[in-house]
Structures are given as structure tokens and as C-alpha cells.
Amino acid sequence: MISITNLQKSFGKLTVLDDLNFNLNKGGIYAILGPNGSGKTTFLKVLLGMVIPEKGTVLFDNEDISKSTSYRQKLGYLPQIARFPDNITVNEIINMIIDIRQQPAEPKPLISLFGLESFLDKKLGNLSGGTRQKVNIVLTFMFETTVLILDEPTAGLDPVSLIKLKELIAKAKAQGKIILITSHIMSLVEELADEIIFLLEGNIHFKGSLGELKEQTKGKDLEHAIASLLQS
Amino acid sequence: MIKILKYSFSDLMRSKWSYIYLAFYLVLGFVLLFLNNDISKAIITLMNLVVVLTPLIGTIFGIMYFYNSREFTELLLAQPVSRSKIFLGQYLGIALSLSLSLVLGLGVPFLIYGLFQSTEIFNFMMLLVSGAFLTFIFVALSVLIGLYNSNKIKGFGYAILMWLFLAVIYDGALLIAMVIFRDYPLDNLALVTSFFNPIDLSRIMILLKLDISALLGYTGALFQKFFGTNTGYVVSMLILLLWVVGPVVIMLQKSKSKDF
Numbered sequence: 001m002i003s004i005t006n007l008q009k010s011f012g013k014l015t016v017l018d019d020l021n022f023n024l025n026k027g028g029i030y031a032i033l034g035p036n037g038s039g040k041t042t043f044l045k046v047l048l049g050m051v052i053p054e055k056g057t058v059l060f061d062n063e064d065i066s067k068s069t070s071y072r073q074k075l076g077y078l079p080q081i082a083r084f085p086d087n088i089t090v091n092e093i094i095n096m097i098i099d100i101r102q103q104p105a106e107p108k109p110l111i112s113l114f115g116l117e118s119f120l121d122k123k124l125g126n127l128s129g130g131t132r133q134k135v136n137i138v139l140t141f142m143f144e145t146t147v148l149i150l151d152e153p154t155a156g157l158d159p160v161s162l163i164k165l166k167e168l169i170a171k172a173k174a175q176g177k178i179i180l181i182t183s184h185i186m187s188l189v190e191e192l193a194d195e196i197i198f199l200l201e202g203n204i205h206f207k208g209s210l211g212e213l214k215e216q217t218k219g220k221d222l223e224h225a226i227a228s229l230l231q232s
Numbered sequence: 233m234i235k236i237l238k239y240s241f242s243d244l245m246r247s248k249w250s251y252i253y254l255a256f257y258l259v260l261g262f263v264l265l266f267l268n269n270d271i272s273k274a275i276i277t278l279m280n281l282v283v284v285l286t287p288l289i290g291t292i293f294g295i296m297y298f299y300n301s302r303e304f305t306e307l308l309l310a311q312p313v314s315r316s317k318i319f320l321g322q323y324l325g326i327a328l329s330l331s332l333s334l335v336l337g338l339g340v341p342f343l344i345y346g347l348f349q350s351t352e353i354f355n356f357m358m359l360l361v362s363g364a365f366l367t368f369i370f371v372a373l374s375v376l377i378g379l380y381n382s383n384k385i386k387g388f389g390y391a392i393l394m395w396l397f398l399a400v401i402y403d404g405a406l407l408i409a410m411v412i413f414r415d416y417p418l419d420n421l422a423l424v425t426s427f428f429n430p431i432d433l434s435r436i437m438i439l440l441k442l443d444i445s446a447l448l449g450y451t452g453a454l455f456q457k458f459f460g461t462n463t464g465y466v467v468s469m470l471i472l473l474l475w476v477v478g479p480v481v482i483m484l485q486k487s488k489s490k491d492f
Contacts, residue, residue, distance in 0.1 A: 083303035
């Protein structure tokens, strides 16, 4: 479904992605991990077409993403920071994204799941960070997509909403979607991820299941496994 | 594109700054009209303000909106819409909402004063047209500066410098150059230099329309001599149009290769 060949990206002298090759065909939750600056966000942004690689091709359902925008209809993205125009209300932003994407959406169940009904007519500029993140989640999950990209999805969420988000992710997985997730919270990764993709110095240093990672590194939990990956 | 335009326009139309800008022009229009008690004098005073002020507001709004809506732009970029539609839509949203504030803010006082009974209506239209042109030009230039500079402080600095250069320094530098090289024939050079400054160009355009040779200044007089009043005014309009199209085309090109 997603096939990446010889991907290369650098910002000035700094090479962020170095000849990366990567294939994803099966649904499931893939955690993209790596130390700061290892190219996680850049990698996700390349998939989204927000960062333009110097070399290499990215195929999404056999379609070259540099020549298309319509592939993004099958893609949901939850950005790290939730910021919207200040003067637009929650209701308006939801309708606006539906209007722009031109595809069927079901925002209502998500709005009630996160208790956003009373905020619908409030301006986004007056909402707290956590509430905005909930709006962000609604925007990401309300469409029928095959791939979800979640960049630090738990930022600013309270425990109740966190549980609800995990349920949403589990439901998406059950529907056979590919979910790419980055997080610094190892317990979350341990709980959710089917497969770990560990980026180091612009390339995939490890790819495999959690069990395989622990076995290879002999770490007792994910944190120790990652630490020993970095030290080896 | 129209959808993005619609949303950035409606976002801006609800921002308090649009109202402050609108209120400023309303007050300015009323005060000038009732102090001067003469439409054509009010237009001349306004012209001097409009040619400096609309570029300043366009620059500041353009660069502020660009940096403030960065995360939102990222959200849009993740949607199935092309980059040129996003940037063109946002650009037109800012430029149109500012132009609307200008047209309404100055239009209302003049209408109340009895513009339609006056022969000055075309001169007044000219003022609004050049104000709108300057808004479109300077918003495009400042968005362009924003696209080339990820650093907010730097971008803001460059944008203000650009305005300062075109609104103030350019004329001064030109004048000094003319004095230094006064022994040489400078007519054509002076004429061409006015093409490179949209503020100068709109001032000339309005003055040609108003037909006040005393206020035309050196380049304006050259313009009139070289092109004649009517051609001069078409030529200046065309160059202003190029000033809008040029930066917008570069802006769209740049947006295609930029990383967010």
C-alpha cells in the first residue's frame, strides 16, 4: 500500500533521511520511534507531501504522491500541535474540512464521544489546548481513510480522553487500517504497537515486532530495549 | 481555491483588526471631508495617506497572517488540495478583506457626503483602485517574504524594511542620485525607476487622473510628457498589474518546493 524507495532528504548540510527503503502492506499499528532529530516527523511529512524529498519515490496504492493530491483522501493526519484560525468556531472548522475534502464524514459520534457538543459554537481561539486537540482528533477520525498518521497524538489530553483515543485507534486497527504513530510515551507504544520501526541517523535501524525487539536486545521492557539499541 | 478563500476571508472578516482598520478609514474619511469641506481636496489629502498606509497595512497583515496560520496551513496541506490552491486562496482572502475595509471605510463617508452628485466620482474610484492594487501587491510581497524566511523575526524585519524602502528610502535615494548626476540626461532613467516602485506608480496614476500638474513631481511630469495623460494612466495600471502577477507567480512557484 505504501512503498518507499531510496528516499533522501536533507536540510542544508544535515541529512535527515538517508536512502530509506520501506514497504507497508498489512493493516496494523506501526510505531515510529527514534531519538530526537532522527527524522520521524520528516518521514511522516514526506508521506503527507508536506516535505519534498530530494531523491526517491513514494508510492501510495501504486500512485506516485509527488504527482497527486487525491491520495490524501485515503489519509488522515493528526498533527502534533493543534492550532486553527482563531475566529472560526468548532462547527465551522469541521464543516470546512468536510467541504474541502469532498468526502463523506461522520463527525457526530466523535463529537459526543469527546463531549464537544457544548463547544461547537465557540471560537477555536478561546479553547484550551486539550480541547483543541480533541477537535483535531475529530477532524482526523471522521473520514473513511485507509491510513492514519498520528504525530504525538496524546499531547495535552486528559486520561479519560486518552482512553477514548486508544479505543478509536483500536477500532481503526480492527477495520484493517494502517496506523502510523510516533510517541515519546513508551507505555503507550508498548500497549498499542504491532510493529516497531526504529529510525536512527536517517535510516531504519530496526523493524519488527515488540517481541523481536526485546529478544534481539535482551531488554526487559521497551525503554531498555530502545536504550540498548541506541548503545549498540 | 474558492473554498480556502472563503474561509480565510471569513476568518479575517471576524478579526478585530479588520474592524479597527475599517474604523480608521471611516474616521479618516469623515474628518477629512468635513474639515476640507471639499471632495477634491479631501481626495488629494487621502491619496497621500493611502499610498503609504495601504502598503504598510498590507505588509503587516500579510506577514502576520502568514506566520500565524502556519499550523493551519499544515493542516490544509494534509488535505487533498494542491498547494497552489491553498496559497492562492489564503492570499486572496487577506488581500480581499483588506481591500474591502478600504473601500467601505472610505466609500461610506464619501457617499454620505454626496459623492454621486459630484464630478469627482471617477477620481475617487481611482483612489480606491490604486489603494486596492497596493494592498494586493504588498500582501503578495510579504507572503513571498514569509515563504522564503522560516524565522518569524527575520521575515517580519525584511517585510518592514521592504515597505520602508519603497515608501520612503526609494524616493530619497532617487533624489540624491538625480542631484549627483544632474549633468547627465536622466529623463528616461527617472521614468523607468518609477516602474520599479508601485507606490510611486500609484501616486502618479492618481495624479494623472486628478490632472494636477503642480503635484505631479518630476517622474509624474515625465510620465505625462512621455505617455500623455490617458496612455500614461493605462501604462501605469498595466505595470501595477504586473506588480501583482509577478510576486503571486513567484509565490506559487516557491510554495511548490517548500518544506513544511
